[in-house]
Amino acid sequence: MAGVNDENKIVVVKGLMAAVNCPWRRGRAAVKSNPSTTSMKRNRAKRSNFAWHYKSKALFGKKQDDVGKLTGKPIKSISPLMEGDADEGASQMQMVLWNEGDAYDNDGQLQNDLQLIKKWHNLSLPPFGAACSSDKGARIKVRETLRLYQAIVRKLLQEEEAKSMSKENSIRRIDLLAGKILKDKGKYVNTGKQILGPVPGVEVGDEFHYRVELMIIGLHRPLQSGIDYLKVGKKIIATSIVASGGYANDVDSSDVLIYTGQGGNATGGDKQPEDQKLERGNLALKNSIEERNFVRVIRGFKDTKFSEFGDGRGKVVATYTYDGLYIVKKYWQDIGPHGKMVYKFELRRVPGQSDLSWKHVKSKKFKAREGRCVDDISEGKEVFPICAVNTIDNEKPPKFTYVTRMVFPDWYHSIPPRGCDCVNGCSDSEKCACAVRNGGEIPYNYNGAIVEAKPLVYECGPCCRCPPSCHNRVSQHGIKFQLEIFKTESRGWGVRSLSSIPSGSFICEYLGELLEDKEAEQRTGSDEYLFDIGQNYNDRALWDGLSTIMPDAALSASEVVEEGFTIDAAKYGNVGRFINHSCSPNLYAQNVLYDNDDKRIPHIMLFAAENIPPLQEMTYHYNYTIDESALAGCTDALFDVFHCAVIIESLLCDIGAFVAIVGAVFPSLHVFDSHADVFGKQRFLPNGGR
DNA sequence: GCTCTTTCATCAAA
DNA sequence: CTTTGATGAAAGAG
Numbered sequence: 028m029a030g031v032n033d034e035n036k037i038v039v040v041k042g043l044m045a046a047v048n049c050p051w052r053r054g055r056a057a058v059k060s061n062p063s064t065t066s067m068k069r070n071r072a073k074r075s076n077f078a079w080h081y082k083s084k085a086l087f088g089k090k091q092d093d094v095g096k097l098t099g100k101p102i103k104s105i106s107p108l109m110e111g112d113a114d115e116g117a118s119q120m121q122m123v124l125w126n127e128g129d130a131y132d133n134d135g136q137l138q139n140d141l142q143l144i145k146k147w148h149n150l151s152l153p154p155f156g157a158a159c160s161s162d163k164g165a166r167i168k169v170r171e172t173l174r175l176y177q178a179i180v181r182k183l184l185q186e187e188e189a190k191s192m193s194k195e196n197s198i199r200r201i202d203l204l205a206g207k208i209l210k211d212k213g214k215y216v217n218t219g220k221q222i223l224g225p226v227p228g229v230e231v232g233d234e235f236h237y238r239v240e241l242m243i244i245g246l247h248r249p250l251q252s253g254i255d256y257l258k259v260g261k262k263i264i265a266t267s268i269v270a271s272g273g274y275a276n277d278v279d280s281s282d283v284l285i286y287t288g289q290g291g292n293a294t295g296g297d298k299q300p301e302d303q304k305l306e307r308g309n310l311a312l313k314n315s316i317e318e319r320n321f322v323r324v325i326r327g328f329k330d331t332k333f334s335e336f337g338d339g340r341g342k343v344v345a346t347y348t349y350d351g352l353y354i355v356k357k358y359w360q361d362i363g364p365h366g367k368m369v370y371k372f373e374l375r376r377v378p379g380q381s382d383l384s385w386k387h388v389k390s391k392k393f394k395a396r397e398g399r400c401v402d403d404i405s406e407g408k409e410v411f412p413i414c415a416v417n418t419i420d421n422e423k424p425p426k427f428t429y430v431t432r433m434v435f436p437d438w439y440h441s442i443p444p445r446g447c448d449c450v451n452g453c454s455d456s457e458k459c460a461c462a463v464r465n466g467g468e469i470p471y472n473y474n475g476a477i478v479e480a481k482p483l484v485y486e487c488g489p490c491c492r493c494p495p496s497c498h499n500r501v502s503q504h505g506i507k508f509q510l511e512i513f514k515t516e517s518r519g520w521g522v523r524s525l526s527s528i529p530s531g532s533f534i535c536e537y538l539g540e541l542l543e544d545k546e547a548e549q550r551t552g553s554d555e556y557l558f559d560i561g562q563n564y565n566d567r568a569l570w571d572g573l574s575t576i577m578p579d580a581a582l583s584a585s586e587v588v589e590e591g592f593t594i595d596a597a598k599y600g601n602v603g604r605f606i607n608h609s610c611s612p613n614l615y616a617q618n619v620l621y622d623n624d625d626k627r628i629p630h631i632m633l634f635a636a637e638n639i640p641p642l643q644e645m646t647y648h649y650n651y652t653i654d655e656s657a658l659a660g661c662t663d664a665l666f667d668v669f670h671c672a673v674i675i676e677s678l679l680c681d682i683g684a685f686v687a688i689v690g691a692v693f694p695s696l697h698v699f700d701s702h703a704d705v706f707g708k709q710r711f712l713p714n715g716g717r
Numbered sequence: 718g719c720t721c722t723t724t725c726a727t728c729a730a731a
Numbered sequence: 732c733t734t735t736g737a738t739g740a741a742a743g744a745g
Contacts, residue, residue, distance in 0.1 A: 199727080199728065199729090199737095199738070199739085200726085200727065200728075200738080200739065200740090201727095202726085202727075203726090203727090203739065203740065206740085207740085237726085237727090238725095238726060238727090239726095239740090242740095242741085248741075248742080249723095249724065249740095249741070249742075250724080250726065250739080250740055250741060251723085251724040251725075251726050251727095251739090251740085251741090252723075252724040252725080252741090252742090253724080253725040254724095254725090256743095258743095263743095268725090269725060270725075271725045271726095286725095287725085289723085289724070289725075290723080290724090292724095292725095307723080307724095307743080307744095308724090327725075331732080342728090343727080343728090345726085345727090
């Protein structure tokens with residue numbers, strides 16, 4: 028973040044910090060100066076996994092006055108989301124685009140271009156902060172909508188997988204069905220007239236897995252066509268393109284994209300390929316050369332992934348990355364592989380936009396890049412080495428003992444769980460004891476994604492008869508992505524991934540020493556690595572059935588905070604101890620039990636709440652039990668994952684008939700392990716081919 | 718409005 | 732694993 032204010036001096040910055048203007052930090056400062064508050068018992072700088080506890084209070088509108096006193100500020104002054112945290116990219120594009128000091132091009136048309144651009148995009152040189160508030164709202168909306176869409180897709184997939192044993196028909200296109208559900212609910216974003224230039228709430232580097240996602244946020248409307256365009260008067264100009272094909276030989280270095288026009292393909296059985304015509308998308312792109320308007324570019328990669336859970340059949344997974352704005356420079360005719368004429372367009376990326384992380388990660392220089400100071404902080408204990416990168420200063424990561432399991436004290440004795448007796452995979456949700464404990468469903472998709480946030484997830488464990496490959500064993504197998512820790516500008520060390528991470532993926536556990544609350548209390552203040560666990564779900568009946576239908580009612584009834592346990596990752600820990608707090612996080616903490624039946628001591632498993640591009644910092648909400656007011660303001664939009672479950676539940680009722688159709692075939696699987704470079708393998712036809 | 722056509726999707730069978 | 736056919740939703744064009 029750019030500005031570091033004075034508050035920063037008050038708070039001792041250690042490895043795990045919130046951003047300077049994060050509500051939590053404000054709250055903490057306020058509490059310091061106002062020690063006689065009523066909630067001193069909670070004034071501990073500790074993380075907790077039970078955020079919805081506070082959410083329920085916010086919803087019930089209690090204690091608004093107290094809340095104001097606590098922070099010393101009216102609650103409304105606390106901006107709900109996106110208020111300074113790890114998401115540094117917001118609104119970046121608009122800012123930098125107008126930095127006229129940038130060398131735009133060497134054709135000397137900078138001023139000319141800028142004027143045309145201004146004309147089209149009607150952007151009056153927005154200063155740094157002006158557009159931010161509205162833009163942040165748009166960002167939240169886009170992220171919420173996408174999370175909702177992804178959650179619906181996972182839910183539908185879960186139902187498909189659960190019913191795959193029976194003989195009924197499956198839903199063929201889950202992506203389309205999920206889109207239809209969202210549309211019926213009026214959840215589309217940026218509807219109305221088409222947008223030329225940047226789409227509010229969408230940032231360079233955002234990743235998607237379905238074309239439907241591009242449509243529902245207004246980034247690119249056609250579901251199949253690669254060129255979207257709009258009419259201005261009698262003229263059509265291009266607004267966005269999807270580049271899923273090859274031609275990208277010069278990926279590494281240049282910001283030039285050669286794009287092939289549409290049409291001319293032999294689509295049907297008896298049709299012959301034809302010369303492309305200068306109409307529709309092709310015409311729009313050509314017109315955009317004259318108009319010099321921005322064209323959004325979305326790059327698509329296709330890769331075949333294999334799941335470790337399931338029948339071993341691969342599945343093609345597409346990843347679409349928003350690449351930013353380009354300008355069409357020229358076009359010409361060429362001969363395609365089928366011998367007919369095709370149009371080609373040269374597009375150039377507008378300078379000043381965020382770097383494209385996928386380019387970095389794919390480039391060969393990347394492995395030997397600067398700032399690498401520790402090759403593997405886990406010292407070989409993790410499946411992947413976790414390196415430390417510091418391009419800010421000379422600091423090395425703090426010393427601690429890396430562990431891959433919890434460190435238990437002498438007094439601790441685990442309660443062995445009852446396992447399931449499934450020998451042929453835990454797919455029968457009625458017979459599998461673990462599925463029953465999860466409310467009659469396996470909480471994961473076969474691709475290893477968690478379907479929705481739950482109070483507690485029961486994975487199969489050592490007492491189960493199912494094999495380690497059971498798809499109800501996800502988080503117990505450890506990290507699946509190549510992670511690294513890096514020095515941030517203002518929040519100490521942080522964690523990011525070198526590959527793309529799809530929504531719902533397991534990231535890592537929060538490991539450390541298990542402490543009783545009394546002991547944790549003593550360490551509070553000097554220890555920044557405490558995580559409160561196992562709070563507040565003694566009444567399991569409330570969680571299990573009701574939570575997805577009436578979450579707030581259930582939660583308000585179970586607000587009693589018991590004496591619990593805490594994980595201290597100061598001396599012993601894993602990569603999880605480096606993950607920072609954010610009020611608009613991309614991860615969340617999920618309670619999981621598998622090798623122990625003590626609900627007071629669940630594993631704290633961090634999962635991706637949305638698609639996370641490579642090199643984007645990963646964060647979760649610490650849910651500090653320090654200042655409820657800040658949380659009340661901040662958690663509203665935070666619980667989308669949890670909320671998704673509720674909304675899905677109701678949505679599914681509406682389309683019950685649809686969804687009741689069941690699958691006949693064991694669905695194939697997709698995996699989202701690493702993001703392999705598929706450029707070389709891309710099938711390429713002039714029009715993308717069919 | 719109503720069809721028809723087009724479309725760098727997607728799935729699953731061959 | 733690669734290819735191919737069937738299916739599909741949305742929007743422009745007539």
